[in-house]
Amino acid sequence: AQSVTQLGSHVSVSEGALVLLRCNYSSSVPPYLFWYVQYPNQGLQLLLKYTSAATLVKGINGFEAEFKKSETSFHLTKPSAHMSDAAEYFCAVIHGSGNTGKLIFGQGTTLQVKP
């Protein structure tokens, strides 16, 4: 069965610093992987997705993630944090063979950006 593990429930960075949010996956089939962001009092919004094409995926708001099969990782990065990036971030993997549409979400990582 597919699953994802997000390392670190809280990450704090200074404005302008590198953002690195970690996600490791477990999957018996080639995975489809996603990163979502949730701003306060809002629903989740898709940041980016990996669907077995390019291993480096670029998303919205300057975020990107790299799929590394050897490390079973899909970490999210942004070169320079902005105050508006403060939010909760969720990594997710498609359940099963991809035909169910069901996503398995990680527990989330709260990103704090300090001025």
Added chain:
Amino acid sequence: DAGVIQSPRHEVTEMGQEVTLRCKPISGHDYLFWYRQTMMRGLELLIYFNNNVPIDDSGMPEDRFSAKMPNASFSTLKIQPSEPRDSAVYFCASSFGGVHSYEQYFGPGTRLTVT
């Protein structure tokens, strides 16, 4: 497109009352998901539908919860009778299950408070 629409946005009710949450998915999407989010348990999938048919309701907490999707543009989640521990934010999401898709689009959520 207006995105996923949920109503009401906020609901305050007394223990024992019936609560009905509503969702209108994005037109053309064939999957609909109901989630619950709390501080303690994070984001939980309650049930999801494909082409209006319930596929997996294993996340529904107990018989007090029921969900329906009478047509492609409307779904309800009902709690009867409601209890204080049902207090949470309930999200509806929809997706299109085509190849290389499956990203889910979330509504703004309904914040339920049961007193």
